[in-house]
Amino acid sequence: MFKRLLIANRGEIAVRIIRACQELGIETVAVYSHADADALHVKLADHACHIGPEDALHSYLNNAAIITAALESKADAVHPGYGFLSENAVFAEMVEQAGLTFVGPRPETIKLVGNKDSAREAMKHAGLLMAAGSDPVSSEKEACLLAEKIGYPVMVKPVAGGGGKGMTVAADNSELINAVKHFPAAGGSFYLEKYIADARHIEVQIVADSFGHVIHLGERECSLQRRNQKLLEEAPSAALTPAMRQQVGELAIRAAKSIHYSNVGTVEFLLDQSGNFYFMEINPRIQVEHGITELITGIDLVKTQIQAAAGEPLAIQQQDVVIRGHAIECRINAEDPVRNFLPSPGQINFYHQPGGPNVRVDSGVCAGSIVQPYYDSLIAKVIVYGHTRGEAIKTMRRALKEFHIGGINTTVGFHHQLLNDPNFCNGDIDTQFVTKFLSSQERKLALDSNVWTMMNGNVAFGL
Template identity: 45%
Template sequence: MFRTILVANRGEIAVRIIRTCRDMGIRTVALYDNSDLSSLHVRLADECVQLSSGALYHDAAAIVQIARDHNADAIHPGYGFLAEHSAFARACEDAGITFIGPSSTTLEKVRDKIATLETVRAAGIAVPRHSPHAYRASEWEALRDAAERLGYPLVLKAYSGGRSHGTRLVREPAQLESMAQHAHSAALTAFGDERLYLEEAFLPAHYLEVQIVGDRHGNLIHLGERDGSIQHNHRKVVEESPAPYLTDAQRKELWRQALAIGRLLGCVSTCTVEFVLDSQGRFYFTEVKARIQVEHPITEMRTGIDLVRTQIQIAAGEPLGLSQDDVALRGCAIQVRVNAEDPWNHYLPSPGHLRRFRFPGGPGVRVDTYAYGGCDVPVRYDPLLAKVVAWDDTRAGALGRLRRAVADFAISGVQTNLPLIQRILDAPEFTAGTYDSEFTRRPLPGAEVPPEHLRNLAIAAALAYIRRGIDSSGALPDRAHSGWHRDSRKLPQ
């Protein structure tokens, strides 16, 4: 087993990895920049190293050198940054440092999104219609022609990365040019590759993902599915497991296809196989995320399996240690993503100093976060502040616990999306489990403010105005004029 692991990430996922390493008796080295200095992962790691280059967490060469300098046996990339970069995995391998994740060969294979789609289609599994090539910003005419052949609506996707960066839904031709410009820029910033490819869009649809885990001895299992249909900017705001609308036959077929794709692509470690379910009940494979997911705590709550520990053990060459029959999928788990942003002001990020940060607890509730009262929410990174997961034997019980947990949060110093999350959880569509990918485009209930709330706001505003107008000049109390008070302030003679 490894003696020292360098965590090449930040925020809540870095905290998550460090805590598992501490459970396993493994020493950790954390990375940080100036804006991350007060983050919890800096306080929990055994050793911390400041990143000095301008590329920060994207500087593969600097991170490998830090691992060498601090005698790290392995590097855990978390998610984002360098987690799916085959060149980084190869640099670790060349340096004799274990990359905790799939091999560089597998990463290279699944990063070629078009080739992956074609490989899966040739195996008899349905995939969306897509463009045969990826296009640079300079190839606008070719991209437009491909869009016309494919038809609308369609999705622009980054050729070298995941859904959140460089992905844009284009509903009509008039949107294509501006969407393509934004997508090219986002893909270049996130992945160093501006190329985009096109894929048909299914509206409405459900976004499904199956967690699979494989070791280096040929064992491969699934850990159930998750639904991530409620998104903003292609990031899941709410995700749950199991998907509430699937029949038993659909669920088993989804698992079967995910395992077949995992074997086909040689997936090792934790990978997520993603699908779209259209309105006719047909599955379409879309891509593989060859890393741990933001939403992995949902699966951990249902299975009792520590996925980070499993990743580390597999990377160390250990067998998986359990078969498919050993996996027990219990109850229901639902996760919400708490962001430091203002959803009522175009989701403007809200960095700042956290004056207060009280998070919920209680039975069946888990919170993953890097934050605490007194720490800073940095400007340059994703606004993810915390992930809250609730579990119960039933979906109704899990939803009740999650509503309670969200209401228990107390955060001051930054704006958050907690009010929006509360309205999503209270929406009849979500309560019934009948939502789909168009959920966030429809008006949410509760937008109208009750008259009593307006009355209370008016009273609070009036009191604040009166209080501000009161003379606040200082005055000494009577006791301050007593002889005792004057004598107490005399200096010794």
């Protein structure tokens, strides 16, 4: 096992990794930009290294600075968390070339799944179903011709990247041309895929060691999204029967084995109204929403990542995995729902997070913390457990009422509204649910901002 691990990240995921390392008896090294000198992850780590200015490009995305910090701090391994350099094959390769261990898949795997074209080809050979799509496209004219052949609406996706970024739905030629303008005119930087209406976003958690053993830990429902960015996730999905759960789990394992995947990852699918699972992508990293899988399986995914990277074989087999109960996660962002979710940086002057039975909060802030304008707006995750989905919903409502954050706007109130929506409670959701929800709530949000302010926690605790 490693003696010292550097965490190439910040915020709540850095704190989460520090806690896992403490339980494994591993010393931790935090890295921080000038803006994060007093951040919580810096205070909790055993050692800390300054890596650059506020701009992430020159700090958290600076390969050389992070490698230097790892070597100077005498770390054995580097954990990238999620975001930033977590899916950067060049960085993973640099870590290995420096004689350190990268806590994640092999660089060649990251490169393969990071390119949507090569990933689709690999999954075709593995026999996974895919929505009709194109090869990489290099011009507006070519895109329009292919879209007519595929049939509108189509999804325009960047060849590189992940996490839903850069994806756009086009219903006709004019919308397609407008979407294509956001990509370089040459170089095959995007491709087209048939848009599946009323679909649900289902992802399967996989765990693999370096000896070829692969298991899955069930699925997560990630359909509640805004601009292709997840807001609320739950596990398991209310839409899947036991037979469907077994099917999609087997598909995920087949996908992982076909590319000799190792470490922790996620295979993502779209589920259509006919019960078909269409492969979307493989995320070669820990997911933001990993906590809900931990609650229903009792398996610590961050510890598992580290143990697999250290060369340990999987401690469990597929038959040992038991899914119990239901878990829900709400991502709490420093954003103002009334103002179209405008980021809300600033100092937190009051912070009271929920507690009690079956409530977990993964947070990167505390009272006095400054939410920086330079980075992602996620500041905390509320994760709850219930024996049933109904119980989990009730526990989340209670938890959100207890969560008070002063000094900035947050999405606490928005999530409370979601958790009280009858359609959500009935499990009648798809990837367009939040768009429709916001449309129906738009006037209310505009006219009733005082209620939202109170629900955001920006009043004295107890009012």
